[in-house]
Amino acid sequence: MLEWLKEPEINFPDQLQHAGFEHGVCVGQIQAKAGLTQSTVSEYLSILQRAGFIEAKRVGQWTYYKRNEGAFEALSKLIQSNL
């Protein structure tokens, strides 16, 4: 999922029909691609959010998730320096 969110236009072309990608990709799109249930994907995304890897933005009935690139940079550096 994290990789998918790097290129929303390529990985979630269907979303164009009701929105752009300014705020990220909505849960339903990710769920369809993941092939897991809605509840599983929702929970998974919220875990990634709490971990800081993605950010959520509620717009109407949709919740859009997008990557927080800073977190990946930070993790990469942490592995370099601390680990």
Add this chain to the structure above:
Amino acid sequence: MLEWLKEPEINFPDQLQHAGFEHGVCVGQIQAKAGLTQSTVSEYLSILQRAGFIEAKRVGQWTYYKRNEGAFEALSKLIQSNL
């Protein structure tokens, strides 16, 4: 454990009594510091080895483990580029 192995001299001073650190740190030393059973530590180290993060060197009855810095560098870069 991976952090401990960055500075063997500091984290495993007892090992000096029977060996240096050329080949790394032996299982018993790591086990004592970890506070887990011998079998758990042995299995854990072999998992880390299979994953490529550490290398094993058998010398007599001892097995010494040391970090494979390249693996950490690679992981760090992988997070930067692929993830």
Add this chain to the structure above:
DNA sequence: TTGGTATATCGGGAAAAGTCGATATATTTG
């Protein structure tokens, strides 16, 4: 306000990971 759609949360069962004691293997020493 009622019904429809999107997402979140909850409780539970299945799968995986963590940890242990017992035992096997390898090596050294007497």
Add this chain to the structure above:
DNA sequence: CAAATATATCGACTTTTCCCGATATACCAA
């Protein structure tokens, strides 16, 4: 070879993680 020491492997149990269906919540539209 026998005993002692260090490590590895095995089987079982416990804990955690994964994933689901059911249900709750939030928002929108008629």
